[in-house]
Amino acid sequence: MIVGRVEGLSDDGLGIVRAKKKPVFVPFTYPGDYVEVHGTRRRFGRLLARDFVLLEHSPLRQRPRCRHFGKCGGCLWQGLKYKVQLELKGELFERITGINAPIKGSPKIWGFRNVSNFIVSNEGVGLKEYGNPLGVVDLRECPVFSKRTPEYLRALRDFLVETGLNPWNLRQRKGDVHYLRVREGKFTGEIMVNLIAHVEPSGDVLKAFKDYFSFATSIYWSMKADERDDPRGEAELISGEPFIRERIGDVVYLIHPNSFFQTNSYALQLLLRAVEGFADGEKVLDLYSGVGTFGVYLARRGFTVEGVEINPFAVEMANQNARINGVSATFKVGRAEETPIGDYDTVIVDPPRKGLKEVSELLVKSEVEKIVYVSCNPKAFKLDYERHLKKAYRVENAVLIDMFPHTPHVEAVVELVRKR
Numbered sequence: 001m002i003v004g005r006v007e008g009l010s011d012d013g014l015g016i017v018r019a020k021k022k023p024v025f026v027p028f029t030y031p032g033d034y035v036e037v038h039g040t041r042r043r044f045g046r047l048l049a050r051d052f053v054l055l056e057h058s059p060l061r062q063r064p065r066c067r068h069f070g071k072c073g074g075c076l077w078q079g080l081k082y083k084v085q086l087e088l089k090g091e092l093f094e095r096i097t098g099i100n101a102p103i104k105g106s107p108k109i110w111g112f113r114n115v116s117n118f119i120v121s122n123e124g125v126g127l128k129e130y131g132n133p134l135g136v137v138d139l140r141e142c143p144v145f146s147k148r149t150p151e152y153l154r155a156l157r158d159f160l161v162e163t164g165l166n167p168w169n170l171r172q173r174k175g176d177v178h179y180l181r182v183r184e185g186k187f188t189g190e191i192m193v194n195l196i197a198h199v200e201p202s203g204d205v206l207k208a209f210k211d212y213f214s215f216a217t218s219i220y221w222s223m224k225a226d227e228r229d230d231p232r233g234e235a236e237l238i239s240g241e242p243f244i245r246e247r248i249g250d251v252v253y254l255i256h257p258n259s260f261f262q263t264n265s266y267a268l269q270l271l272l273r274a275v276e277g278f279a280d281g282e283k284v285l286d287l288y289s290g291v292g293t294f295g296v297y298l299a300r301r302g303f304t305v306e307g308v309e310i311n312p313f314a315v316e317m318a319n320q321n322a323r324i325n326g327v328s329a330t331f332k333v334g335r336a337e338e339t340p341i342g343d344y345d346t347v348i349v350d351p352p353r354k355g356l357k358e359v360s361e362l363l364v365k366s367e368v369e370k371i372v373y374v375s376c377n378p379k380a381f382k383l384d385y386e387r388h389l390k391k392a393y394r395v396e397n398a399v400l401i402d403m404f405p406h407t408p409h410v411e412a413v414v415e416l417v418r419k420r
Contacts, residue, residue: 002037006030006058009088011096011379013076013408014048022047027130028070030080032058048131060084065110065143072137073130075144075406082109086402089410093400096378097385101398101412104274106267109144109405114184114246114265116145117231118153120160120167120177125153133229134170144406145182151215152182152193159212163205165197170229174198178224179231183244183255186265190244194220194257196233210239218244220257232258248272251297251325259291259317264403271374271401271411272297278372278397278415279303281345285368287336287359288350292318292329294374295348299327307331308339341366348372355380360388371416376409385416394419 006015006029015029017037024037026049034056040047064070064078077085082105090103106112118126124138142149160167160177168175179196193216195209201221213219218240222233235257243254246261248268255261262268275294282304286295289307291314299305299322309315309331318331336359341347347368349356353376356363363371371393375381385395393416403411 002040003055004035004037006033006035009092009408011092013092017049019047024049026052027076028079029054030058030060030077030084032060043131050131066141068126068137068139068141071129072126072139073128074142076130077408078144078406080406082405085405089402089408090400092408093378093410093412097382097412099395099398099414101400103400103402103410104267104270106264106402106405107270108266111143111146112186112264112266112405113145114186114261115263116142116149116182118156118180118182119229120156120175120180122167122169122175125156125167125180136170146184148184152180155212156180159208162208162212165199165205168198173227178229181231181257183257183261185244185246185255187247188245190217190241190246192216192218192220192244192255192257194222194231194235196222196224196231198224206238217241222257248297251300253291253293253296253321254317254324255291256313256317259314261291262293262403264405267401267403267411268293271403271413274399274401274413275348275372275374276301278370278413279346279348280370283344283346285339285341285344285347286329286331287339287347288352289318289331290314290350292321292331294350295329295331296321296325296327298348299329300325305329306344308334308336310335337362341368344368346370346372348374350374351380353377353380356384356388360384364388364392367418369418373412373414373416375412375414376403378410378412381412381414389416392418 004017014025017024024047037049037052039051062081069078121136123136126137126139129135165176168178176199177197181194183192193213219238220235222235224233284303284305286307289309295305295307315331322329396417397415401411
């Protein structure tokens with residue numbers, strides 16, 4: 001048994017208790033908490049508390065809103081006061097990158113997520129249990145996603161009972177229904193429901209599916225051919241519109257089941273404004289352009305935008321988004337690392353979590369004056385900058401946007417200017 005006070009936080013937001021031999025990392029705890037740890041397990045070379053009791057509360061705490069807090073893996077920091085969350089995110093970012101940056105909080109901290117992936121398993125229907133890849137929290141609510149979560153889950157459970165379809169068995173890797181993905185247009189009120197399943201539906205099953213989710217703007221059934229535990233499949237429109245729309249300021253975006261869109265619609269406008277504030281000149285290259293989230297917004301503000309994205313479907317969506325907004329932006333299929341960096345004034349990069357890697361050297365060899373680096377992974381940004389970008393660019397400015405309240409994660413927008 002280990003008894004001690006949480007002295008600080010790890011880079012991934014776990015409370016740290018000093019033990020005799022090695023520190024113990026305690027999820028759902030914060031600086032100032034006093035805990036009694038009854039069991040640990042080794043994970044990625046660390047001792048992670050498996051069973052612990054909170055003996056004394058930190059003054060940084062607030063009462064969590066969700067009944068599933070402390071078990072569900074969705075919200076590690078829901079027990080922290082929101083102002084403290086922002087302060088700690090800024091401190092963690094500076095500790096990792098060495099950059100002190102102001103942080104802008106999310107305009108809404110409840111009901112802000114525009115998508116949720118509910119796993120349908122024999123352990124329950126909901127979200128993954130923290131630290132247990134085979135554990136599922138049988139949800140009744142999700143206040144960070146939507147007030148309508150109980151309605152969505154009730155419809156799903158009733159649908160499964162009526163049709164007799166089997167939930168996915170995580171241990172045996174078999175079953176009929178694996179995930180339910182629900183998307184909401186927070187500013188349009190439109191709803192997309194997408195069932196990810198391993199079986200083709202019969203006519204009666206499809207009728208029941210449409211009946212139970214008749215409130216949705218768009219209803220999809222996605223066939224999943226593999227056993228991987230992720231919400232991906234070949235989407236087929238069953239009923240309603242092929243897309244739902246989201247409106248961010250004066251820009252409308254089309255959203256499809258298989259397209260990526262930033263998860264916090266309310267904070268997205270802050271992120272877009274930050275990117276716009278750092279962009280210079282007239283010609284912008286949007287690398288990793290996705291569905292044109294940044295590119296279409298910048299084109300709406302008078303920039304001439306070209307975008308490059310490896311996913312052909314995302315490129316099709318980006319060009320549709322440009323057309324419906326009537327802007328000067330064109331997107332094409334291509335690999336970022338093979339893209340000629342020509343006569344652009346600013347390059348926007350929003351790479352996957354692994355970072356830019358070899359694309360960094362491509363940028364260093366270019367003549368581009370300005371890079372706007374959007375990052376959800378400060379460690380990847382630091383590696384890209386220290387190993388490559390630092391040769392030709394300096395950090396001119398940075399701002400943090402809290403796209404993910406109640407988690408340790410934060411989105412950074414970093415302005416890099418070519419050295420002269």
